[in-house]
Amino acid sequence: MSALLEFRDVSVDYGTSPALIGVSLEIGAGRVVSLLGGNASGKSTTMKTILGVVRPRAGSVWFDGEDITRWSTPRRIRAGIASVPEARRVFPEMTVEDNLLMGAFTRTDRAVRSSLADIYAFFPRLAERRRQLAGSMSGGEQQMLAFGRALMSGPRLICMDEPTMGLAPVIVEQVLAHVAAINRDLGVSVLLVEQNAELALQVADRGYVLRTGEVALHGSSTELLAHPGVREAYLGQGIAPLAAADGIRAVDVEEESP
Structure with a gap:
């Protein structure tokens, strides 16, 4: 399946840091890709670069075959x-x-009300x-609202930053089910930045593991779940720094498969 979004050797600095x-990654059309990594690994910077909030020092960002590296956030x-968020x-x-x-603020077409009806059908x-103040809703309901707001722009790709953070385990499962449904039923590609590595990889098709701003591993979700370095760093021990997993190298897991 063709790539919808690509990073080509992207480097980003904050001042001198x-x-x-040199990050290269891609998100295929109609796919869910999980982005994993510890604190300060570059996950948030990757999302900000996709959205145009920060600009690369080197490399380029492509969306649907176009170089969008210099595009503004509203244009993206x-x-x-x-x-x-x-x-x-x-x-x-x-x-x-x-x-x-508010999710439709960049739209100029006349189908906004129709889209609103679609969101209500998807999230009854x-x-x-609809008339309730958003601040009085539960955390799970607010996450559902955040999904709906993003969908109101009519996206082909949604970048989701820690959508299960601070939610009870039973709500976490519901939220990830919504992620899967958005992809499966609406055909929207998803970049999922998620601390719960095991659940994230169960939802995703592929994954990338970042360590101190570089891609340490990438491959199918099945391969990453089985990889000893990923298991040591993430599974069964909470979220530990990736550096705790010896032997992780910047290679595609598929290249190591027999």
């Missing part, structure tokens, strides 16, 4: 890239419906709460 170093949103960041003093309509709970 490198945040990404209009082209089909949306985000679900960490901690949801809904507008607490606005109603559910007004929050959803939001339809029930």
Whole structure:
């Protein structure tokens, strides 16, 4: 399947400190890709670079065959890239419906109300709460609202930053089920930045592991789940720094398969 988004040897600095170093990755059309890594590994910088919040020092970002490295954030949103930020960041003093309509702020077409109806059909709970203030909703409901708000822009790719953070385990499973449904039923590609590595890789098709701004591993989710370095660093021990896993190298896991 063709790549919808590509990083080609992307390097990003914050002042004199490198945040990404020659990162290459791709997200296929209709795919879910998980981005893993410890603190300060470059996950948030990768998302900010996709959204145009920060610009690369070197390398390029491509979306649907076009070089978007110098595009503004609004232009990227209009082209089909949306985000679900960490901690949801809904507008607490606005109603559910007004929050959803904020997701369509870059649109100039006349189908916004039709899209709103589609979101309510996809998330019936939001339809029930449309007049409720977003700040009075539960964490799981706010995450659902953040998903709906992102979908209101009509995206082809949604970047999701830690969508299960701070949620109870039973709600985490529901949120990841929503991620899978957005991809499966709506055909939207997803970049999933998630601390729960095991669950994230169960939802994703492929994954990338970042360590201090570089790609340490990449491959199919099945291969990453089975890889001893990933298992040591992430599975069964909480989220430990990737450096704790000896022997991890910047290679495609598929190249190591017999």
